Amino acid sequence: MMVYTSLENSKIKELKKLQKKKYRDATGLFLVEGEHLVLExxxxxxxxxxxxxxxxxxxxxxxxxxxxxxxxxxxSLLEHAQPVMGVCRKKKEEEIQGNVMMLEDIQDPGNLGTIIRSAVAFHIDTLILSPSTVDPYNEKVLRATQGLNFHLNILQQDLKEAILTLKEKKYQIIGTRVTHGKNIKQLKEIQPFALIMGNEGKGMSDAILELCDEVVYIDMDPRCESLNVGVAASILMHDLDK
Amino acid sequence: MMVYTSLENSKIKELKKLQKKKYRDATGLFLVEGEHLVLExxxxxxxxxxxxxxxxxxxxxxxxxxxxxxxxxxxSLLEHAQPVMGVCRKKKEEEIQGNVMMLEDIQDPGNLGTIIRSAVAFHIDTLILSPSTVDPYNEKVLRATQGLNFHLNILQQDLKEAILTLKEKKYQIIGTRVTHGKNIKQLKEIQPFALIMGNEGKGMSDAILELCDEVVYIDMDPRCESLNVGVAASILMHDLDK
Structure with a gap:
């Protein structure tokens, strides 16, 4: 069997490019590292x-x-490369179904990883990411979720358009703020729902908040000004998982 | 005013040592960096x-x-030192009061930081750390919590002894496991309680689990094998905060 040994080989150059979002978007491919992720x-x-x-x-x-x-x-982007890697096709975007989580411009791969893990745990089926949200095929996200994102239907879409589609399908649109709105514990059972979390620093934009049927918050001691967005999203998804 | 300029000065050497837990334990002092933490x-x-x-x-x-x-x-342990730092006295351990969170050998400073932040948010008054848990005066923990730990009564104590004290005070001791026990959503209102989270890899030890009045878990899709301990602790504290 032929062994690739030259960094100048065009095949290797193509694979290397997949470390960048631009090339993942252009080709629909991404890399995974390590036995577990390859198997998943x-x-x-x-x-x-x-x-x-x-x-x-x-x-x-x-x-x-x-x-x-x-x-x-x-x-490899790991400190110690593993002997097994894989080139994968991005998961095909499917039609929206089940309960939905929407993210407006989440920037940190660790936060997206936490949210994906909790979304699978708490029976969210579809994840809709605004175009400026961190790439779910970023290697840090993949490593944090260990392949759990392969179990979700992940769409990248303008959130306003997505909300209009969801409203036609009779979804309840639930926005989130640090304060104001309804205490999540007071929210009655809602099915199906689309829960929206905003950017780490800025929260949700007013333009998206305006389109929501409900706005919820997590009641907490005011000395704790806010929770990490991954923690807050996990608490909300757990509460909504009836 | 005299300006310290020599790394060999004995005062500076003493301050430098406070980067290590051993010296923080010996002196009861710790360092903070940046205006916000100094002010807190x-x-x-x-x-x-x-x-x-x-x-x-x-x-x-x-x-x-x-x-x-x-x-x-x-x-400084920051990439860019800030012009304001402080030497602080560790907070005095007070008598146990209010609702309690106990941690058995949590290792990661980020996880302890998340738990401290949520503990303040969800009205926990006392945090009891097993002797092998990461130091709450570790600079990463301080940075993650931005001084929120100054609002908690933090004790470092053998957990078995602590549980005996808590039982005398009529606390309900609530252990946690990934599966088995009672779904946290089915738990009735309990006051006062002491919630225990175990080590990141191993969970709670059998010796401590045996002493619990209740063992709870977070119901989730089995494809998500477990949640990060900081996320799980936050969900449980939010649910218990009635």
């Missing part, structure tokens, strides 16, 4: 090509390329 | 000495030392 991508039907360090065996019958350890290090 | 420590009555970069003014009438910018960089 395979089970989700997203694994396109297996990348193995030479002399490594991994029992998946799928298109495979073999690379030297220096190529692996070149392609 | 001052308001809590914990600020002992103000450390200012020469030619910086900060309007607190308290013992002050002036240092060169290289000394400031030497004492």
């Amino acid at each position: 991508a395979y089970k989700a039907g997203l694994l396109k090509t297996l990348i193995l360090e030479e002399n490594t065996f991994y029992p998946l019958s799928i298109d495979t390329i073999s690379v030297s350890s220096s190529i692996l290090t070149h392609l | 420590a001052y308001k809590a009555g914990l600020l002992k000495t103000l450390i200012l970069e020469e030619n910086t003014f900060y309007p607190l009438s308290i013992d002050t030392i002036s240092v060169s910018s290289s000394i400031l960089t030497h004492l």
